[in-house]
Amino acid sequence: MSLLSNTSVLLGKELRTEFRSRELLTTTCVFIIIVLVLFSFTVNPGTEQARQFAPGLLWLAILFAASLMFQSCFLREQVNDTLSSLRLAVTDPFAIFLAKLVANTLFLLLTELVMLPIFAVFYNIPVLPNFPVLVLVLFVGSLGIAVTGTAISAISSQARMRELLLPLLLLPLLTPVLVVSSIVTTGLLDRDPVVQWKGIAFLGVFDLIFLTALWLFGQYLLEE
Amino acid sequence: MTATTLAPTGLRFDNIDKRYGGLYALRRVSLEIAPGECVALAGRNGSGKTTLLRIAAQIVLPTAGKLTFPGAAPNTSNGRPGYVAHATMVYDELSAEENLVLFAKLQNVDNPAARAEDLLREVGLFERRDSLVRTFSRGMRQRIAIARALIHRPSVLLFDEPATGLDPLGITWLAHALREMHRAGGTILMSLHGESEISALATRAVHIDAGKIIADTNTGGVSLRSVLTFGAA
Numbered sequence: 088m089s090l091l092s093n094t095s096v097l098l099g100k101e102l103r104t105e106f107r108s109r110e111l112l113t114t115t116c117v118f119i120i121i122v123l124v125l126f127s128f129t130v131n132p133g134t135e136q137a138r139q140f141a142p143g144l145l146w147l148a149i150l151f152a153a154s155l156m157f158q159s160c161f162l163r164e165q166v167n168d169t170l171s172s173l174r175l176a177v178t179d180p181f182a183i184f185l186a187k188l189v190a191n192t193l194f195l196l197l198t199e200l201v202m203l204p205i206f207a208v209f210y211n212i213p214v215l216p217n218f219p220v221l222v223l224v225l226f227v228g229s230l231g232i233a234v235t236g237t238a239i240s241a242i243s244s245q246a247r248m249r250e251l252l253l254p255l256l257l258l259p260l261l262t263p264v265l266v267v268s269s270i271v272t273t274g275l276l277d278r279d280p281v282v283q284w285k286g287i288a289f290l291g292v293f294d295l296i297f298l299t300a301l302w303l304f305g306q307y308l309l310e311e
Numbered sequence: 312m313t314a315t316t317l318a319p320t321g322l323r324f325d326n327i328d329k330r331y332g333g334l335y336a337l338r339r340v341s342l343e344i345a346p347g348e349c350v351a352l353a354g355r356n357g358s359g360k361t362t363l364l365r366i367a368a369q370i371v372l373p374t375a376g377k378l379t380f381p382g383a384a385p386n387t388s389n390g391r392p393g394y395v396a397h398a399t400m401v402y403d404e405l406s407a408e409e410n411l412v413l414f415a416k417l418q419n420v421d422n423p424a425a426r427a428e429d430l431l432r433e434v435g436l437f438e439r440r441d442s443l444v445r446t447f448s449r450g451m452r453q454r455i456a457i458a459r460a461l462i463h464r465p466s467v468l469l470f471d472e473p474a475t476g477l478d479p480l481g482i483t484w485l486a487h488a489l490r491e492m493h494r495a496g497g498t499i500l501m502s503l504h505g506e507s508e509i510s511a512l513a514t515r516a517v518h519i520d521a522g523k524i525i526a527d528t529n530t531g532g533v534s535l536r537s538v539l540t541f542g543a544a
Contacts (some may be wrong), residue, residue, distance in 0.1 A: 088421070093417055096413065096416045103409070108404055109402055157314060166403065168397075169401065171368075171394075172400035172414065173417070175368060
């Protein structure tokens with residue numbers, strides 16, 4: 088019970104500080120739009136080539152945006168040593184992770200909400216025919232990125248070469264999520280759409296495994 | 312500041328070692344602080360005072376040894392120590408009131424808003440309760456840091472150079488607040504540099520050097536100057 092109440096209080100804090108400053112959301116949205124617009128010049132919109140490459144670019148843009156997000160996730164807590172005050176206050180340290188994880192997932196989904204119409208227009212790929220399944224893929228994929236990224240952010244924030252360490256640890260761990268998400272999205276955006284449930288299930292299992300690992304070992308990542 | 316009597320809780324360090332790589336920050340530190348005692352921790356920069364306080368706050372885990380809180384009521388928020396560190400440990404992007412309410416809620420304090428309001432009045436920041444902490448001066452930040460540490464009415468208080476940034480009026484207020492907490496039965500461990508109104512509250516002084524306790528003196532009305540500057544020559 089205290090885990091849930093602590094998580095909701097901390098999530099409120101995460102959302103309040105972000106929506107007050109809008110630092111992360113503005114940066115990631117601008118960044119993601121630049122990436123999508125720049126790459127749109129390399130392929131002919133609406134062609135078969137665009138349908139094949141665009142889902143990969145979409146997930147690459149999501150990965151870049153997420154990396155920006157995770158860089159400051161735990162680093163912000165070091166400015167005034169607020170991570171220590173949180174650890175002193177909460178009963179279960181997993182609440183700190185859970186709040187940051189939910190906030191990161193929400194911020195990623197918000198960024199994707201801004202990104203999808205731009206993606207559809209610039210690459211001339213209709214996203215509405217399989218929209219509910221596309222949203223599901225974006226959700227499980229983003230959750231996988233957020234779980235892994237939140238854990239790695241906690242590790243890298245305490246390291247000396249943190250800017251280098253985060254992508255170095257994050258990218259290999261996220262390879263399965265990115266590959267499967269891209270394949271499932273390509274299937275969904277094809278002229279003859281295919282829903283690859285096995286891929287979606289794989290993403291769900293990945294999320295569950297990493298979430299369990301974070302729950303079991305997360306507290307050790309916060310220790311000094 | 313604390314009208315209610317605090318649960319008598321002590322603090323006991325048993326053979327505490329803390330090592331960072333090959334460097335010992337603390338070596339075989341054993342110290343017992345009885346419930347209601349007010350202990351001053353003295354020593355040069357880098358002697359291990361902050362590490363000892365962070366271990367007592369359970370922010371840093373000792374490499375070896377054991378920390379216990381004799382008499383602490385299990386599973387209660389005020390069984391946890393209140394800790395004031397060098398950093399403010401509050402959020403710059405939240406207002407003074409939002410910060411206090413946040414930490415009150417996390418520690419299951421009854422009526423968080425009322426408790427936050429009371430403390431804001433006590434620390435003299437009620438008029439600025441809606442201002443973001445990032446707009447505060449160093450002294451105001453220290454006041455909100457102290458309020459955060461007191462929000463859950465802790466029985467054990469850990470202060471790392473609490474007078475830092477406070478003006479003479481602030482120091483007088485802090486000394487008064489600590490005296491009230493001491494009267495209510497609170498146990499206080501604070502690191503200090505030099506003599507002040509705050510150091511005058513200490514009934515015992517522990518001198519630490521190179522991670523070891525080298526003197527443990529009952530002040531018994533003796534000027535703390537000799538204790539706090541002990542071994543400095």
